[in-house]
Amino acid sequence: MTETVGVDQVLIDWSSTRRQRIEDVLEGLTYTYAQYQGWLPGEKARHGMGWQAAQDTRWPL
Numbered sequence: 001m002t003e004t005v006g007v008d009q010v011l012i013d014w015s016s017t018r019r020q021r022i023e024d025v026l027e028g029l030t031y032t033y034a035q036y037q038g039w040l041p042g043e044k045a046r047h048g049m050g051w052q053a054a055q056d057t058r059w060p061l
Contacts, residue, residue, distance in 0.1 A: 011059075018057055025053040 029049040033041045041049060 021057040022050075022053045025056050026050060029053060 026049055029052060030041060030046075033045065033049065
């Protein structure tokens, strides 16, 4: 494993698993949307849910 100089290992570990957390949140948002609407989200709704999933998984400030 290589080391990134100047980057804390905690941050590296967090960012390497973030994509999976985004996918998990997006799956839940998609399920909720489909239950409420009765159909799967279209392109515009998927884009918005992807943005929301990314926001929901951000590093706490």
